[in-house]
Amino acid sequence: MKISRKAQxxxxxxxxxMVFLEPAETLSISIExxxxxxxxxxxxxxxxxxxxxxxxxxxxxxxxxxxALDYAIEARLETALERATEE
Amino acid sequence: MVTSLLSTDDLRQACDLIDASGLTFEPPFDxxxxxxxxxxxxxxxxxxxxxxxxxxxxxxxxxGTLLDEVVTVLVGRGYQExxxxxxxxxxxxxxxxxxxxxxxLLVASGKTALLEYGEGLKRYLNRHRRQVAPGPNGAIVANxxxxxxxxxxxxxxxxRQVERLYLFVVREELSLFPFEYRYKMVREGTSDLANVxxxxxxxxxxxxxxxxxxxxxxxxxxxxxxxxxxxxxFANHIAPFFNITRRFIGSEPLSPTxxxxxxxxxxxxxxxxxxxxxxxxxxxxxxxxxxSRVRKLLSGSEPGELARLVPETTLNFLLSRxxxxxxxxxxxxx
Numbered sequence: 001m002k003i004s005r006k007a008q009x010x011x012x013x014x015x016x017x018m019v020f021l022e023p024a025e026t027l028s029i030s031i032e033x034x035x036x037x038x039x040x041x042x043x044x045x046x047x048x049x050x051x052x053x054x055x056x057x058x059x060x061x062x063x064x065x066x067x068a069l070d071y072a073i074e075a076r077l078e079t080a081l082e083r084a085t086e087e
Numbered sequence: 088m089v090t091s092l093l094s095t096d097d098l099r100q101a102c103d104l105i106d107a108s109g110l111t112f113e114p115p116f117d118x119x120x121x122x123x124x125x126x127x128x129x130x131x132x133x134x135x136x137x138x139x140x141x142x143x144x145x146x147x148x149x150x151g152t153l154l155d156e157v158v159t160v161l162v163g164r165g166y167q168e169x170x171x172x173x174x175x176x177x178x179x180x181x182x183x184x185x186x187x188x189x190x191x192l193l194v195a196s197g198k199t200a201l202l203e204y205g206e207g208l209k210r211y212l213n214r215h216r217r218q219v220a221p222g223p224n225g226a227i228v229a230n231x232x233x234x235x236x237x238x239x240x241x242x243x244x245x246x247r248q249v250e251r252l253y254l255f256v257v258r259e260e261l262s263l264f265p266f267e268y269r270y271k272m273v274r275e276g277t278s279d280l281a282n283v284x285x286x287x288x289x290x291x292x293x294x295x296x297x298x299x300x301x302x303x304x305x306x307x308x309x310x311x312x313x314x315x316x317x318x319x320x321f322a323n324h325i326a327p328f329f330n331i332t333r334r335f336i337g338s339e340p341l342s343p344t345x346x347x348x349x350x351x352x353x354x355x356x357x358x359x360x361x362x363x364x365x366x367x368x369x370x371x372x373x374x375x376x377x378x379s380r381v382r383k384l385l386s387g388s389e390p391g392e393l394a395r396l397v398p399e400t401t402l403n404f405l406l407s408r409x410x411x412x413x414x415x416x417x418x419x420x421x
Contacts, residue, residue: 008166011159012188013152018159020166020205032189032206062171062205064189 003059007083010076017065017073019080024060027051033065046070050077059084089160092119092131100128101141108143116140117168120160122153132157137170138296158188162204172207174296176200194319201296201316211289212328218253218284222330225249225364228292228321230378232262234272234401237337237376240369242277245335248364251282253329258287259294263382264413268404275400292321293348314351322359333362340368340375371395385414 003021010018017033029051031043043065050073051061068076092101101121102112116133119141123129130153132142139161144153162173174193175185179200182192190202225245231238246252254277256270264272270287277283290296325331334356339346349365356363368375376396384392385405394402404410411418 006166006169008163011155012162013155013159014187018162018189020171022171030206032191034187034189064204066187066189 001054001056001085003084007080009080014066017068017076019076020062021080021084022060027058029061031063035067046073089120089122089156092121101131104128104131105141105143130157132161134161134165137173139175172205175202194316196315220251223332224251224330225333226253226331227335228255230257231269231273232264232378234276235376235378235397237369239398241337246280246283253284255286255288257293258289272401276398318355322361335364337368338365
């Protein structure tokens with residue numbers, strides 16, 4: 001899968017996250033979270049897992065999280081990826 | 088559900104809700120959205136460029152997620168339009184509620200706080216990491232609309248006094264000459280100065296975010312606070328990153344807004360560890376050289392005098408077909 005255009009998914013509500021994707025030469029992931037100190041590493045691991053599973057190795061990935069659970073992260077990222085790769 | 092507010096009745100209700108929340112309904116905006124509950128508007132918010140404003144929730148509907156929903160839509164749609172960071176001005180007491188939405192406080196002063204969503208400042212600085220010199224360095228922020236001998240004179244003199252001079256060209260597109268051309272004129276007009284580095288200000292100095300009144304010309308009284316925020320942002324975030332310890336300005340005998348900004352710099356920057364050096368303006372034909380004087384000449388009938396006010400590089404640009412199209416779109420000048 002290749003991020004071929006800008007896409008966004010998610011909301012700013014509590015227990016949710018916003019995902020922003022943009023095409024880029026290399027892969028960069030930035031994560032902001034209200035619980036970054038406690039769960040930053042876990043969020044990143046989840047994001048990387050979903051990207052790897054979808055074969056995404058380039059693009060700018062920005063996450064702003066408000067304490068979303070694993071499956072929410074996965075669902076929002078998957079949705080954003082689909083939007084970013086749609087023809 | 089968040090919907091666009093378009094009809095006359097929508098607007099009337101939005102106005103009422105915004106007024107009732109102690110804010111002012113201030114057009115223009117690119118997007119105005121809200122949430123209705125049983126026929127009444129209970130939440131509203133607007134976006135103008137990358138500034139979110141007029142965010143209000145009716146008292147009986149507070150404590151829920153309405154604000155989050157409104158901001159989500161404003162940011163989501165803004166992102167689709169190509170924006171990736173967003174700003175909010177609010178009172179310091181509201182800072183924590185926006186921090187909970189992942190906004191970051193950039194500066195706070197007295198009654199106003201400026202927050203950003205999207206880490207734009209961090210990304211802006213990171214983009215320029217390779218241009219950071221050890222210092223001590225100096226800075227000039229200029230619009231260069233267009234680039235004149237006055238700018239050139241100021242830059243030359245400032246560059247001699249510091250290790251490296253960062254020349255921030257105002258990014259905002261609210262001037263006669265588009266940024267791309269202002270930047271090009273500055274680049275060509277300073278290419279012989281080895282220790283001058285050109286940067287764009289992005290949204291972080293003298294922009295409609297930090298300093299809207301600069302572009303409104305006559306400097307409204309509320310402008311003082313904006314200047315303070317602008318200068319605090321510069322001194323607390325930009326200057327330390329680039330090892331900037333001095334800011335150079337040209338004296339301002341003509342424009343009240345710029346003169347006010349200069350006065351604010353003298354007042355505020357030294358307290359934040361930045362030395363301010365004001366240099367006399369270069370003169371030509373018995374008056375200070377300024378970009379507005381050049382623009383006046385362009386709209387008049389004496390383009391011959393231009394050569395005494397602008398460097399050759401700017402003159403060549405102004406007289407080129409590209410340049411002419413900007414100041415003489417109808418092709419009226421000879």
